[in-house]
Amino acid sequence: MAKPHVTMEVGNDGVAVITICNPPVNALAIPILNGLAEKFGEATRRDDVKAIVLTGKGGRFSGGFDINVFQKIHETGDISILPDVSVDLVVNVIEDCKKPVVAAVEGLALGGGLELAMVRVFLSAAAISVFFLGGFAFCELLLIAVVVVQGCHARVAAPKTQLGLPELTLGVIPGFGGTQRLPRLLGLQKAIEIMLMSKPILSEEGNKLGLIDAVVPSQELLKVSRQWAVDIADRRKPWLRSLHRTDKIGSLAEAREVLKAARLQAKRTASNMPQHQACLDVIEEGIVHGGYNGVLKEAKVFKDLVLTDTSKGLVHSFFAQRLTSKVPNVTDVGLKPRNVKKVAVIGGGLMGSGIATALIVSNIFVVLKEINSEYLLKGIRIVEGNVRSLVTRKKLTKEKADKALSMLKGVLDYSEFKDVDMVIEAVIESVPLKQKIFSEIEKACPPHCILATNTSTIDLNLVGEKTSSKDRIIGAHFFSPAHIMPLLEIVRTEKTSAQAILDLMAVGKTIKKVPVVVGNCTGFAVNRAFFPYTQGAHMLVNLGVDVFRIDRLISSFGLPMGPFQLQDLAGYGVALAVGKEFANAFPDRTFRSPLVDLLIKSGRNGKNNGKGYYIYEKGSKPKPDPSVLPIIEEARRLTNIMPNGKPINVTDREIVEMVLFPVVNEACRVLDEGVVVRASDLDIASVLGMSFPSYRGGIVFWADLVGAKHVYDSLKKWSQAYGGFYKPSRFLEERATRGLPLSAPASSASGSRARM
């Protein structure tokens, strides 16, 4: 593959077309920034160049600054590798260039990519200044506010080009001046929305808002951009005169109101992430003290944020998610995914209907099978409801919803199965029933058909025991609600063929899930690692800690709700069934709490009947129910584990750790047994399947930030005080004593047993 580079071609029209070449997304890697500086310098100097068009190769303008650089900083702690001179040279040279520059934007212009394209609008004239941050020199652009704009500028875009500043999703803020320019171009409200929600807009909307000058068909993009550049150079099109624009920002008082509302919103939705408030501070600086000061503050804050744990976690999550699509011996052996056009889903309950919904909205034809017309009708109604709710939430247009529903066919027998490419069984968790279904579908389906089960606990070898198609048997473990939750665990046995895995991965991507390939064990990767989560919480309650305090602390840590509210939401039946499954599989480390049984006996079933740990009333938030306290007391009396009969005294931090370290401990076993290909797969699975906060990077990444030694020492101390539930695993002990991160590959630690 060619190294990242920048090309320049000068045409007879006097236009130099400068092209960023760094597939697949033309990330602004350091060689690209250097290349841009060089080519802009050359174009500025050459007499035969009168205008410049900046574009990206391969139909994508640029996906922004190279995120690998952030990762390197996180690994080494060396912030000096952040480009200073090169970035500045680029900006400075582009800025200083006295020739018109037109950005020809296609596909996407994100982050630094969009900021490059925006440069000329806001910046009028530039000079370089050097200032010092934390001991190293950082060249930065100074805007001279009083100089009338000499440059000119335009952005021409192809239809449906994505324009956005998603830097906050990486724990930083826009760092090439985006915090200052976007509000001036789009107005404060819209710019804040784009930055804080990291939500791109399309070129059509950008055109309406004034960010894009023209939207033209892709095949005409370069031609029109060249002509535009020539027209500006020849003064047929006006030179944009943009001093420090404030026309779209409004008065200071109005701006402050908008910022205040945004701050409140960010406090509610992103309380643990510093980049949101920081971004608003930087925007405010520019509004109150002018764009120049805003740019200076942006540069400083950007560098501070790159070093935060939040940025480390989010950048890790970014790469971890993408790494899941690389599965040794599956994606690297030259196989091609086969086309899956028609899928049969067996079972029209919540899971089956959710899966069917996910498939049809992605244009895959679905045959939904039930055992009788009453159940079938119910299933179809659920699918219709799911699709309608996607329309209500503006995730789907009405036309697409109608098309999706036309791709669903309900059936009561197997006659439609003769040409399906995949079956996904989603019936109740009963081994004999699943075995019967699998031996039937083996006969009813064509020989290439993949036979998948959505079981969340049953051993796949058992499911396929009565078939002779073991290579086609695979787990497709969706998370509820299946049409919304982004994780798809693909469970393989020793016999599942690489082709079947690859095909299911491709289907997963088509239906916009993140497929993570895992091994076959009780609970697979996510449920297995998280089974001690609820038990850890119950252990604490039985040790005398307040239920609502635990929930509050876990929510403040960043999970969407605490373990008890989650139990209310899922229903106690689920809690009991799952608890039993894990107690059978891992009796040595199961804590048996009588609390759920007592709650059921007292007529509670969580959110389902409006009575759980919380009171559920329509239209209001769940309220802690004080009448649950005597039931908890009864549970404590039965377990009798409080030392000297008195509640334990624990800090807030210990509470969070006593719930989550047992999860880390089980995650260690998952790693040790090779259930996941790599630790980062478990990280992303925990984020997407359990809503573990992505800004903490996932369960293993977070544990490594905390430190394996601290996790190990704590668990050891608790296991001595409170028993085997906390006993550190062999893997954790080894990593902690050898000073190795939990995420280090098995080869870094002798004795680890990778089984995949």
Ligand SMILES: C[C@H](O)CC(=O)SCCNC(=O)CCNC(=O)[C@H](O)C(C)(C)COP(=O)(O)OP(=O)(O)OC[C@H]1O[C@@H](n2cnc3c(N)ncnc32)[C@H](O)[C@@H]1OP(=O)(O)O
């Ligand atoms: C100073 C500045 O203000 C700071 C910045 O600009 S920070 C960067 C801001 N930009 C972003 O956050 C965009 C990040 N990228 C994305 O959202 C998506 O990759 C995308 C929408 C561009 C493309 O999505 P999609 O087509 O699904 O491809 P996707 O699989 O995600 O990416 C393709 C490859 O490009 C890489 N990539 C994408 N954006 C990248 C970037 N900005 N830097 C480095 N690599 C990047 C991915 O890691 C992946 O690599 P792989 O093939 O080795 O796994």
